[in-house]
Amino acid sequence: MVTLAEVARHAGVSASTVSYVLSGKRTISTRTRERVEKSIRELGYHPNAGARALASSKSNIIALMMPLRTDMYVPVMMEIAIAVATTARERGHDVLLLTGQEGPEAVRRVVGSGLADAMILMDVELQDQRLPLVREAPRPAVLIGLPADTSDLTCVDLDFVATGRQCVDHLAEFGHRDIAVVGEAAAVYERHTGFAERTILGVRERAAELGARVLHRPCEGSYESMAGTLARIFDERPGTTAVIVQNEAAIGPMLSLLRQQGRAVPEDISVVAICPEQVATQQSVALTSVAIPAHEMGRRAVELVMAKIEAAGGNGAAEATGPHTEMLPPQLTVRASTGPAPSPTGAP
Amino acid sequence: MVTLAEVARHAGVSASTVSYVLSGKRTISTRTRERVEKSIRELGYHPNAGARALASSKSNIIALMMPLRTDMYVPVMMEIAIAVATTARERGHDVLLLTGQEGPEAVRRVVGSGLADAMILMDVELQDQRLPLVREAPRPAVLIGLPADTSDLTCVDLDFVATGRQCVDHLAEFGHRDIAVVGEAAAVYERHTGFAERTILGVRERAAELGARVLHRPCEGSYESMAGTLARIFDERPGTTAVIVQNEAAIGPMLSLLRQQGRAVPEDISVVAICPEQVATQQSVALTSVAIPAHEMGRRAVELVMAKIEAAGGNGAAEATGPHTEMLPPQLTVRASTGPAPSPTGAP
DNA sequence: GTGAAAGCGCTAACAA
């Protein structure tokens, strides 16, 4: 293994010079720099991560805590993770993958050992077990998702309340007055994951303002469960003319079932989905949808956490890296699945 | 920050004693151990990861290289990743998440810096760019997937050739003689990802042995593309009575389309899927399927890589941790989507 | 613009 000392000897300079060439923390004459860089290349030198971490108290690693669950829509999680890893690398950091499995204890371990300089928590629940530890931790953290109490915390999330409102707005403009919401699996609500509840909140608020009726039903991802949910909806509210779906796994089954039942989209029933773009465009009908900006969420989380790391290390003046909540504005794209509400000429 | 030295002082022992209590590498009297453990608890001590890595030349980190792609079935990737992280934690290791983004260079960086003790590579292609580096690397590696040349490498994968054969076997027993294969996206074949090609190989082999005909068509995940693929299949081979699907995203659309076309499953057409169990059971018809053992793959990869790490550190005798390929046997579960081939009494 | 040297916190001989 090639060490910094060997590079120094090879280049005929001192160890500190090599170190400073690497870090750029002091000015080096062009001649010296070039000689050192040549030696580094020739010897195939790679700085030792452990030694660096020890000497600098910085690991250049960000921990990413993922949920262990499988009832959430996985591709979104994955896209966030990839965005986090990619962005972190661009800023010279690596990502340590933690699963929920270890529980809150993982926070303590990672922070205590200095393994990671900071952490990003995904799938945050309203009353999240990890939050007390995060609040006390001497390391920066950013949450993806919104807990009930955000004091002292930095959070990034899609503005799901606005998302719910926007869906209703769009449907109301088309004259829909009887709207159903096909939501996430029941377990998601029981666990009080914020985003699902916040969406409903937004939907209800806006519907109340506009005088529309809302029927909300949770739904597991399966075809069978979707069939049941749909049956119940049309049973309880035969006049339903629009559906908002917030369960990606249920979208395919739903469209399939509607077709089977002879309900045309959007002539008989309008559909708005809350899902990644890819899902919206790959269906039998291109769906009007609010995109889940997974990539953007991951990227912002890294940027925020990096700003905190830098603020902590550098100057005393904390430059707006303090706790705050960043809500990404929803964006509704109109496609082929929404249209004017049918005039109520149907059955008696 | 609490250091080992402070713990030692607090407990009235030497630093090495604390270290040995932690590592268990030498026998400690119960009295001393308890005293040390008490001090550790009282002071809230966590060993510093960097210092440990530096002194022991072991980071206790395994790097996991994921593909950056999005045309693969993401949930499987995610399940593997979670299995890797979970299993690694059980064995005292953490997981560093690398994306394909950095390219082969990432291998060099991680290995060179001693950031990771070993690596696991996912989504290996037949001619994978990373393999030359992996072969030379002074650190153990395990591949999930099978490259063209496996010499000097350790690989884990589902036996896709056997999977293909097994699907044909099952269908042939039901009397099917005209079988279509709906495959992965064309890009997957162009990239020469082994598993897709190997499945087709197995299907063709077994079909030839049994005198059945095979028509293979790649298929993107979308509804539209599935419609096209299906149309072409029945156009070219109107006598097709069975389909093998190896594109999870296409399964829902396919079932939906078949229903629309008035083709009953399994009365008119039998369907075998190669997909995770969850996908097979969540459809409108419970699918006969060969499971993709994502969890098992991740777990085995970690076990193999850990055995290598231990072999490298410990005794000189390499105890069967040398390069080899481990093929997980496919397991076909019969559900409701397969049945006897219809007798050819149809159209003129 | 460069060098010398004192650690960073831990492990693992070597001694006792």
Add this chain to the structure above:
DNA sequence: TTGTTAGCGCTTTCAC
């Protein structure tokens, strides 16, 4: 069974 001590490879004052 326990203690002493010399590094591990790098960063970062100081000093010039």
